[in-house]
Amino acid sequence: MIGASISRWTMSYFAAALAWLFVALALMVAGLGFPAVHLASPDTLVLVHVVCIGWLSLAMCGALFQFVPVLVARPLFSEKWALPALGLLTAGLVSLLAGFLGLGGRLPAWLWLLPLGAILLAGGFGLVVVDLGMTAWLRPVGPARFVLVGLASLCATVAFGAMFAFTHAGWAGSIGETILANGVPLHAIAGLGGWLTLTAMGVSYRLLSMFMLSPDVDDRKSNMTLAAGALAIAVAVVGGIVAIWLVSGLNVVLSIAAVLGLATAALYGRDLIGIFSGRKRRQLELNTRMAVLSFVSLAAAAFLGVVLVLTGAFAAHVGAFTFLAVFGWLSGLVLAKLYKIVAFLTWLEAYGPVMGRTPTPRVQDLVAEARASKWFVIYYVAVWFGTLTLVAGQPSAFRAAAAMMTIGLAGIVREVIRTRRLADVAGSLRLPNGACTPCLLCARA
Amino acid sequence: MTNQVIDRIRDALRVVIDPELGYNIIDLGFVYDISVIDGAVRIVMTATTPGCPAIRFLEEGVANAAARVPGVRSVDIVMTFDPPWTPSRIEPEVRASLGFAAVN
Structure with missing residues (x-):
């Protein structure tokens, strides 16, 4: 296969993910969950799972349904599984959240909602893992290997989460109680470190190279980065389970995983420098400039983590680090x-079919970067300010930071909707004969 | 006569752009070869990235544009990444306006 198809449901995943991010920010502005209450409280569990499943995982799945076929130059194993997976994930998350709210006394204590949510989420993520895994497995080259490790980490994350859910409902016996009491860091590391971070790293290699016309990262280098990351996750998950089994505490295992995680971030930084220095397009588009701020945030998080560990304050400030x-x-x-992905896919949907018959705009004509950049800057400044408020122990100021993040996000979403509506394309080129405005929430079949 | 048809096809293909770079595929050097035998056209072309979802539309766009040239009876598109495309194939003035590094 030389060219991938347009993923029909990627926009639906993105829309659902952004909706959940608004929910998360609304909770933070309202002062529900951390830092108003402690990290393990039911309200914080609601917030964390809205962010990690509703926002990040749905956005990541939507992007992967489009880009795994690009990474491996093979068609998706099954186009038909994406929508049922989205339905299962959404239903599972709602059920899980209702269970957490019951756990905290905000809803009736129907704790069976937690295992029900876990089963639905396992079904949804199962479809995603098999679909993407079978696609990437056929040609596991370069960044696709990161996706495979990310999917394996997702399985571990879901397994831990399901165990916790069954335990909360009282259905997992003493083994479940033991794992729930000690295994939460392993669940978080597998999810944030393995599934989300390693997958984001893999996809970023390809997207950055593609949009900046850089040579792909040398396989030996990216394999080294992946090996460090995979080892970090394996040590945390496998070593952590053994440590829990032996009742020996998690400190040694987590310390080794942290060092390996730090090495992974450093190697990833080296790979990124290679991509940026080898790029053919010297002018950076907004999406790349803003991605650089995310890389700066990763480096800052690594630095903050090291400082907190060295000063013995990591446990007290793990929330700021994670945030x-x-x-x-x-x-x-x-x-x-x-x-960027929305602009690119929207162009393909609107103008791809009429290419060769009539002049068409460029992808860049669908966006107004000068206007959009301020929303991204507001978002990032708010995040960095929010981190400082958490370190300083200022929950009220944190809510102000969350409000500022919401403003930035609203601006970004408005820009994305304008892109989808072709609102910024010059009138003469906007809708040539045969072209039509794409559907906002999905690609036409 | 054949050369005139090839020139007309080449001109017609200027309506097809790479959506990301924003220039037509002739100036970007995507078209490796055009041959015509008795109105049957064969175009060997490339793109920047294998697997990119834009490739299918580039192929269709090239076929549509070429088919509209008088004297063309059929169009066969061969998409190849051997040799891979590099920015050195871009027309110099386009390369300068794209802000490309003077490499490769």
Whole structure:
């Protein structure tokens, strides 16, 4: 296969993901969950899962349904599974959140909603893993290997999560109680580090090379980065389970995983420098400039983590560290690339079919970067400010930062909708004969 | 006569752009070869990235544009990445306006 098809449901995943991000920010502005209450509280569990499943995982799945076929130059294993997976994931997340709210006394304590949510989420993620895994497995080259490790980490994350959900409902016995009491860091590392971070790294290699016309990262280098990352996750998950089994505490395992994680970030930084220095397009588009801010956030999170560990304050400030990693690195990168992916796919849908018959605009004609850049800057400044408020222990100021993030996000989403509507394309080129405005929430079959 | 048809096809293909770079595929050097035998056209072309979803539309766009040239009876598109496209294939003035590094 020389060219991938347009993924029909990627826009639907993006729309659902952005809706969940608004929900998460609304919760933060309202002061629900951390930092108003402690990290393990039911309200924080609601917030964390809205962000990690609703926002980041749905956005990542939507992007992967489009880009795994590009990475491996093979068609998707099954186009038909994407929509049922989205339905299962959404239903599962709603059920899980209702269970957490019951756990915290905000809803009736129907704790069976937690295992029900876990089963639905396992079904949805199962479809995603098999679909993307079977696609990437056929030609596991370069960045596709990151996706495979990310999918394996997703399986581990879901397995831990399901165990926790069954335990909360009282259906997992003493083994479940033991794993719930000790295994939450492993669940978080597998999800944020393995699934989301390693996958984001892999996809970023390809997207950055593609849009800047850089040579692909040498396989030996990216394999080294992946090996360090995969080892970090394997040590955390496998070593962590063994440590829990032996009742020996997680400190040694987590310390080794942290060092390997730091090495992964450093190697990724080396690979990025190679991509940027080898690029043929010298002028950087907005999506790339904003992705650079996410890389800066990753470096800042790594630095913050080291400083906190060295000063013995990591446990007290793990929330600030995680917030910067989740909203600066992961969310920043996803928003920057989503802005570009939407423009690119919208162009293909609107103008691809009439190419050769009539003049068409460029992808860049669909966006107004000068106007959009301020929303990204507001978002990033708010995230960095929010991190400082968490370190300083200022929950009220944190809510102000969350409000500022919401403003930035609203601006970005408005720009994305304008792109989808072809609102910024000059009148003469906007709708040539045969072209039509794409559907906002999905690609036409 | 054949050369005139090839020139007309080459001109017709200028309506097909690479959506990302924003210039027509002739000036970008995507078209490796055009041959015509008794109105049957064979175009060997490339793109920047294998697997890119734009490739299918580039192929269709080239076929559509070429088919509209008088004297063309059929069009066969061969998409290849051997040799891979490099920015050195871009017309110099276009390369300068794209802000490309003077490499490769």
